[in-house]
Amino acid sequence: MNFDSSIYDGFGVTQEDVDAYVYLDIGLYGVDITRISSYLLVQLASAWKHRTLNTYSITDVIQSLEGVRQRARPPKAKPFKGVALSGLWKVHFVNPRFFVRNVYNEWGMFHENTQKFVALCARVAEAERQEPLPLGWQGQLAHEYVIGGYENRARKGKLTGEWLIFGIHEGKNIYLTLCQHSSGPEEDEEIQQALRGLCGSEFPELFSAIAQQGA
The missing domain is CATH 3.30.2310.20 (RelE-like)
Structure with missing residues (x-):
């Protein structure tokens, strides 16, 4: 060639x-x-x-x-x-190098007002209020944001x-x-x-x- x-x-x-x-x-x-x-x-x-x-x-x-x-x-x-x-x-x-982009897309992080992320934070805060986790809410938020976000994207067939x-x-x-x-x-x-x-x-x-x- x-x-x-x-x-x-x-x-x-x-x-x-x-x-x-x-x-x-x-x-x-x-x-x-x-x-x-x-x-x-x-x-x-x-x-x-x-x-x-x-x-x-x-x-x-x-x-x-x-x-x-x-x-x-x-x-x-x-x-x-x-x-x-x-x-x-x-x-x-x-x-795999697009992992972060897909997570950002799932939560609308490229938009100025991302209601999905606001709703996620509110949901984790409410769960923490009702039943506080031994190690705090931070780990739950991180897990749902990263792992849950990517899994949601994959489940919907919208991985980019x-x-x-x-x-x-x-x-x-x-x-x-x-x-x-x-x-x-x-x-x-x-x-x-x-x-x-x-x-x-x-x-x-x-x-x-x-x-x-x-x-």
């Missing part, structure tokens, strides 16, 4: 690292590597080498979408709705992570990149331009088809 050297920038890997990852990692078993972008392979090889992400949480999604393996809860792929990324698809992957972005051309998935969630149209446009720059020459038919859809 011969990649454009610029796609290695900032990832701390070489072509030899990428080749080793592709050869050794069982997470890519049964997957057509030619439909995975060189950039995504660099992202995966970097996570594999530096252990910044559990790559199986990503390749498990790919294998499921490809029909290589079955999951108890299949990944839910959705098309992008915004104009900039129209024609592309996204699917979440969940990783980051995006695996892919396109579909001639009925086959073409996997492009891992990406953080965007916060609006401006970031969507930035993602679209980056994808064209990083993957456009590798999959020209896909991006040509997407451009025609948006015309």
